Structures are given as structure tokens and as C-alpha cells.
Amino acid sequence: MAILKVEHLNKAFGGLQATNDVNYEMQTGELSGIIGPNGAGKSTFFNLLTGYYKVDSGRISFQGKDITNWSPHRISRLGIARAFQVSNIYPALTAYENIRQAILAQQKRTLNFFTPAHRLAKKETQELLEVTGLSQHADKIAGTLSQGDKKCLELAIALGSKPELLFLDEPTAGMSGEETHETMNLVKRLNQEMDLTILFTEHDMSVVFGYAKRLTVLHQGSIIAEGTPEEVRKNETAQKVYLGEEA
């Protein structure tokens, strides 16, 4: 059974069709990417899938359950997590507190009024700090972290929700070449070791090769090509779209 199934998804803003009859499917355990130039509709797609926007028409199912137009918090509780393109963290809390918040929410302990929070979820929070390489920044105020570290924190928060399906919105944006490969290696490990189904978006083609098993190319809201990275690279329509970009 497909873990994610999107059928005939449409979304328009005013006159602009941001998502145009998109059909998409993901199997459990996949590591796939959606690529496309800026403005192609990648973030809109994620916003629709995570309940942030309401769909105009179409259907979204997770593990067979229809989750179209569900509110974000309900979708999250099903086991879907998201890391945002622009770091969407808690700037005034420490990195440790950021991650712990997501873990406590997942553990359904946030209605606990009387236990001091600093006693809870210590192990799990430390683990995530280590996995994302943030251990030495644990007590730094999140707003003061570097862009790359903020992205890692973003990922850590998403992981804190113990998701089965993870959406990563441009996970390497703002990172140096080395950081990019570190992050994508981490993503690959998460997929293989933790059995996490991961869908990420990227607008830099060179990043996705070697990591994604399947690529989908989005252009002006529509899917114009799909297949393995090799197939996509050879695809003429995809080339036109990107050649236009790079020229």
C-alpha cells in the first residue's frame, strides 16, 4: 500500500495555478525528491500535504486514510513531519528546548502541568542532538545559530515528532558544499536505518543525484517528468526547464 497518495490535486491563488492536477504516489521506505525551479510550486505542494493550505480540489491519502484538508496538528499526529525551507524554529529557546518541545508533543506529555520539563525526555533529546550534530550547541539560543545549524535544528525538530513520513523543504538551502553533503548523507542514513520515508524538495539538481531513488520534476504547478535521476537527466522537457534556468 502506498504510504502517500495524491490524486488530482489543484490549488490556485487568484489567477495563478500553483498546483495543477498533480498525481503522486510514494511507497513506504522511499527516498524521493521533487525538483523544480523557484516558483514551481514545491512549497505549495508541501503546504497542501501538511494541511497548511486548503485544497481547491483533489485527494490526499496517508496509509489509506483520507487526510485532505485536515488541520496541521492532526496530520502531524498521524506520523507526518515537516522541515521548513526557511528555518521555522523557536528562536528564543535553546536548541535543546527546541527539540525537547517536539519530543514532548509526540509523547503526548504537553498537558502535563506539574512535572518540571527539564526532567523529561532527556535521553531522546540528547540522541537527536547527536544525530543532527548539534550536541555542542545544545544550550545556545536557537536564534543565534548559524544558518546551517538552524537547518539541522529544523530537521531535528521534525525528527522529534517520530514521523513515518518526513517532508524536507529544501533541506540544504543556505549550506556550504560540505554541509550539503553531510546533510544529504544524514538524510540517506535516516531513510535506510530508521526506515523513514522521506520526500524532499530541491532546486539544485546536482544535490539530488546520488541520494534520491526517484525524482519528480515540477514546473509551474504541473509534473512534467518523473523517473530515476538518470531518466530525468535525459528527459528533454526537464532539460528545457532547467537549461532555461541555468542559461
Next chain:
Amino acid sequence: MIRYGWLGLIFIATLILPLVIGEYWIHVAVEILILGLFAVSFNMIFGYMGQLSFGHAAYFGAGAYATGLLMVKTSVPLPICLAVSMITAGGLALVIGYFCVRLTGIYFAILTMAFGQMLYYIIFQWYSFTGGDDGLQGIVPPDWIIQVTAYYYFTLFIVTGALIVMWVISESPFGYTMRAIRDNADRTRFIGINVRKYMLINFVVAGMFAGLAGGLLGPFNRSIAPDLCNWHQSGVPVFMTVIGGPLGFLGPVIGSVIYTFLFAFVTGFTEYWPLTIGLVIIFVVLYMPGGVLGLVKTKFKTIGAKESMDAEA
């Protein structure tokens, strides 16, 4: 640990206070405690959750009237009256909050203010039940605390207990979730939290403690009036919190000390209290944005290091 040392000293000081000051100042001290509790409950919505409520006096007034009416018309013992006050205020906060938490920012501020004024006018008009404009007179505390020093210790005991409960809540997962909602409500939705529901719960808890404060006021002043609900009364905890500093748990209490002292002092020799407090607020807003706590922030743990954020920006 050093912090607990300071708190311990302050607590001991409050215990021996009545022995060293005159009766007038014991009255002032009781007022500081009651309004301090009111202000800390306000800060649960403001400092912790990040929303400005301009109608918090509704719950303060509701609590005052609940206890006042029970004490005047029945012989229910005071501790029960106070519990009823908390429940009444909490229930009112549940109804009002249900609508208010759908909004944020300026709309939240205006809607809370509108509801506060509504309650004020209702109490004002409902002469037969509440005494309307005349207010409610003759609220007399039970004999064992009728003497002001005894009432002081009674209030100190209750307020300290309430503050400890609110402190524990603020350091609990729920308290941290409030900070999360304040800092990034969207993100908080995406980790699985129904933000609206949590905001409502916080609003109700804050309302309950405001109601408790109101309940303590009636027997202290021997009378209450509808004014306790209007937007001027709602402004009092805002002033106190801003002066003391919203980013520390005890900030509003510090603000209460300063405000109440200032009030007692200034009204002693001039009628232009509004002018005075207005100028103080303008000064604090322009030159001391973190309040008193903002000045000494290195010594106190803050509930969100906004100053560091601003430094980085």
C-alpha cells in the same frame, strides 16, 4: 541555587514585615500581594503565551463579585468562596476565551477589551443582583482574619501558594508549550499541538488565578464596585508587568511593588496620578523595554531570551 537563596530571604522578609511597619503599610502590602497575583496571572497570557489581553479585569471582577456576593448574602466560609471565585472566573474565561483564542495580535486585544467592557456594563446595569453602580458593601472577613495583620498573613499564604502553583505550571511541559506557541505558533501546530485548545486552557487557568485575586480583594476593602471589571482595571496588570518585566516569572510582582508603592505615595499629595503613571509607562516603554528585570537580566533566568535574539538580529 543562588536564586533560591534570594527568594528565601525575600520570603522571610515578607514574614516579618508586619512587625516592622505601620498598619497603613500593611494595608499597602496586602494590596501589593493581591494585585501581584492578578498581574502574574495576566503574564501567563502575555509573557508566556505572547498575547496582550486588555480585558483581564473581567475575571478579577468576576472573582471579586463571586466572593463578595456569597459573603454578603450567605454564610459560606471564605475559603470556599475563594474556590467558587476561581471556578466562576474560570468558567467565564472558558466562554470568553473560546472566542478570543481564534484571534491574535491586535484583534485579540480588542476582543478581550470588548468582552471586559461588556461584563462591566452588565454588572453595572444589574442593580438588583449586583448593586449596580453602588457596588457591594459590607463584605466582612471572618473574625480570625478581620484584623489587617492576620489578613496579611492569610493573603500571603494564599498568594504564595498560588504563585508556586503557577511557577510549577510555567516550568512544566505545558508551560514550555505556551512559550512555543508564543515564539512560533505555526511550528507548534506542525509538531502535533492543537494551538487553539492549548491557548484556551492557558486562558482559563490565567482567569482562575485572576478570580482568586479578585476574591481576596473584596473582604480586604470591605466593598467592591463594577469598576473592577473595566478597561482601566485591565490596564493595571499590564502596567505592572511592563514595569517589572514580562520575561521573568516574578517580573509582575516586582511591578506590583513599584506600582502600588508609587500609587500610595503619589496619591498622598496630588490628584494627578494618571499623569504620573502615564509618564512612567512612556518612560519604561521608550527606555526600559524589558522592565526592571530587563536591567538585571544577567542575574535572573528569563523565560525566553528575546534580548539575545534582538542582539543577533
Next chain:
Amino acid sequence: MDASLIFAQSLSGLSRGMMLFLIASGLSLIFGVMNILNFAHATFWLIGAYCCYTFWFLMQDYNFALWISIPLAALTLAALGWVIEVVLIRRVYNRDLPEQLLLTYAMVLVLGDLIKIVWGVDDKLIARPPLVADPVFIFGMPFDSYFLFVISVGLAVAIGLWWFLKKTRYGHIIRAAVFSREMVSALGIPIPRIYSGVFALGIFIAGLAGAVQAPVGSITLGMDMAVVIQAFCVVVIGGFGSLLGTFVAAIIVGEVYAFSILFWPQGALVLIFVVTAFILIIRPWGLFGTPTRA
């Protein structure tokens, strides 16, 4: 309840609505352009009334005293508004909402006491000039001719503002600034000057409203408190930043007040709050506001 009573109440409501429009339009304009909710707006209105009184008092031997005092008071308030914007308001543009609200709220307190210091606690009364001393007859019924003056001023200001915003270059700049101050700034137009101008304009209208209101009853301390909340309600119902919205909402609130006086006098204000709360809950940006502006 007969037709003449309905008509009389409608006219009273219209007059009240016009007055509320005059106060609320400045409030709405200031919030729409600068995102500052001026709690002290009605206090400026009251200062306008007191200023009008003082000017009138100095010239009271002349029949034209009132007619000169009104514009003089309005101009005085415009100057006051300009000064306050430069000295105080300007400093909180970059701050969060609570600090901005607190600043204008504190201004209410400070200005309120300053009124007390300058003009004292006694009520002030302006004698009716002969031009509006006698009632005017409409359909055979007598109406306070000053009411008609208030209504005309309200209409004149409404039309004047509309024309200013829609037809003049300055108006276009202001409307552009409502949507994007960055854009306007990028075009080389000094935003600070616009803000001072808009604030002064808003206070000018408030002062005009106060001066026009001055002869209606007596001028008392604390009048601003009762009015400011109603002005807020008008702006919320109509929609922040929308002139049409403010106009329509002001008429609605004025009429609601006038008619509820008939069958539920104490409930007039409660009714207005209920409507306001209702709008905030189902359509927070008001009847004519834009959702993006929050």
C-alpha cells in the same frame, strides 16, 4: 411608535453616526497607514472641544465666534498631532504591538490630566450662535438646526477625505503606503514625512470633530472615555483602513445607539459590543477591510 418618532431618532442616530465617523476616520486612517492603534484618539477629540471653547471664549462677543473657533481648534490639534508624532509615536514604529498600545494608552492618561490642569474640572458651555439658535422644520417637525450642521460637516469630511485619497497624488501615496511601505520608500518618498502628515491629518479630523461637537452639550472631563471605545467598535466593524467601512459602520453604530435608547436604554452600549465581538469573531477584518491587513 409612529413615523415622526422613527424619523426623529434616525436623524439623531445619523448625527451621532457622523460624529463617530469623524472620530473613527482619523483612527482608521492612522492604523491603516501606520499600524498604530491610537488609544488617545478620543482624547485629542476632547482637546479639540476644549480648544474650541477657549477660542470661542476669547471672541464670544462676536456672532462669528464659533465659526472661527472650529477651524482654529482643528488646526491647533493638527499641530499638536504633528509634534506628538515626531516626539513620541515615531519611536515605537519598530516595536511590537503591546509597546505601541501601551504608549498610546499612556498618552490617554497624560493628556487627560493635562486637560484637567489647563482647563480645570468645571463643565464648559458654549452658547449657541444666532445662526443655529432656532430649530429647522422638516416635514413640519422641528429639528435642532445644529444637528444638521454636524451632519453636513460629517458628509463634507467624508467626501473631502475620499477625494483626497482617491484623486490627489498625496492620497495615492498614502494608499500605496497602506499596501507596502517598502515600495513607497523605494520610490524615494520619505516615509517619515508621510507618517507625520497622516498622523497630523488624523488628529486634525479628530480636533475638528471635537470642536464641532463642543456646542452640542456641555464639555466635561472624561467624555473621551465613553467615546473612544465606541470609536474602536466603529473601526473594527467597518474595517481598519477603509474609509467607506468607517462611514457605514459609524452610521450603523449611531443608529443602533439611537434606537436602542428607545426600548433598552442601558443596553445600548452592550448591544454595540455584541455586534463588535460578533464581527471580530466571524470576520475580524471588518465589513470593508482586507484580510491581509492584520
